[in-house]
Amino acid sequence: MRSSKWHAHGNVYVLVEPDEPLDEAGASALARGTDGVLEVLTVDGSDAAIVIWNPDGSRAEMSGNGTRIAAAWLADRVGVDSVRIRVGDRTVAARRLADGQIEQELGDVTVLPRETVGGIEVTPVSVGNPHVVVVGDPESITEVGPLLETNPRFPERTNVQVARVDAPGIVTARVWERGVGETRSSGTSAVAVAAATHGDGRVRVTFPGGDLDVRLAGGRAWLTGPAERID
Numbered sequence: 001m002r003s004s005k006w007h008a009h010g011n012v013y014v015l016v017e018p019d020e021p022l023d024e025a026g027a028s029a030l031a032r033g034t035d036g037v038l039e040v041l042t043v044d045g046s047d048a049a050i051v052i053w054n055p056d057g058s059r060a061e062m063s064g065n066g067t068r069i070a071a072a073w074l075a076d077r078v079g080v081d082s083v084r085i086r087v088g089d090r091t092v093a094a095r096r097l098a099d100g101q102i103e104q105e106l107g108d109v110t111v112l113p114r115e116t117v118g119g120i121e122v123t124p125v126s127v128g129n130p131h132v133v134v135v136g137d138p139e140s141i142t143e144v145g146p147l148l149e150t151n152p153r154f155p156e157r158t159n160v161q162v163a164r165v166d167a168p169g170i171v172t173a174r175v176w177e178r179g180v181g182e183t184r185s186s187g188t189s190a191v192a193v194a195a196a197t198h199g200d201g202r203v204r205v206t207f208p209g210g211d212l213d214v215r216l217a218g219g220r221a222w223l224t225g226p227a228e229r230i231d
Contacts, residue, residue, distance in 0.1 A: 008065035009185035009209030024057035054179030062128035064187015131192035145176025184209030
């Protein structure tokens, strides 16, 4: 089995090309001490299909940072700047920019009406995976995150963000990832935060791990950020 370790703003994944498909136990063992595993299923030129595993052995439908890492890995492997990464039924088109960052077209974003869950006002957002955005003090994520992740309103659990709008197009946020806990950064969380607080336009979302740039137009999202190999 070939493997490498990557990070995107401190969001660390192990990317593996296994000899046999992973199961929950195998993925959880490989993920120990990281934010998850990117299992490469197939590679066909500049296209690859992957499975994203959380540290607890559950599968994630989508990860912006994970797919960006996979895109950087594939671009290096085949020596091109534009690649496509498929996760389930969603395909992410990505390209390496002149400054080395990766721009991804993540696809459709759906923002649902605000509602109150467990006494907390939230905005549900789908970015191919489930999110709820709370506008408030990001420092409250360690209290709000676990309460909302496991609330019966979300039978499959959900990712949670607490965001503060600092200025038009500028947001500070922290994230509680489903099946992981608090992480330093999250790509789909950046999109969810931008969509819930701004709608269309360009938004810079600052996480503890760094900044991610989101562009929203016509119900679709583009995400730009770094991805680096560390081992």
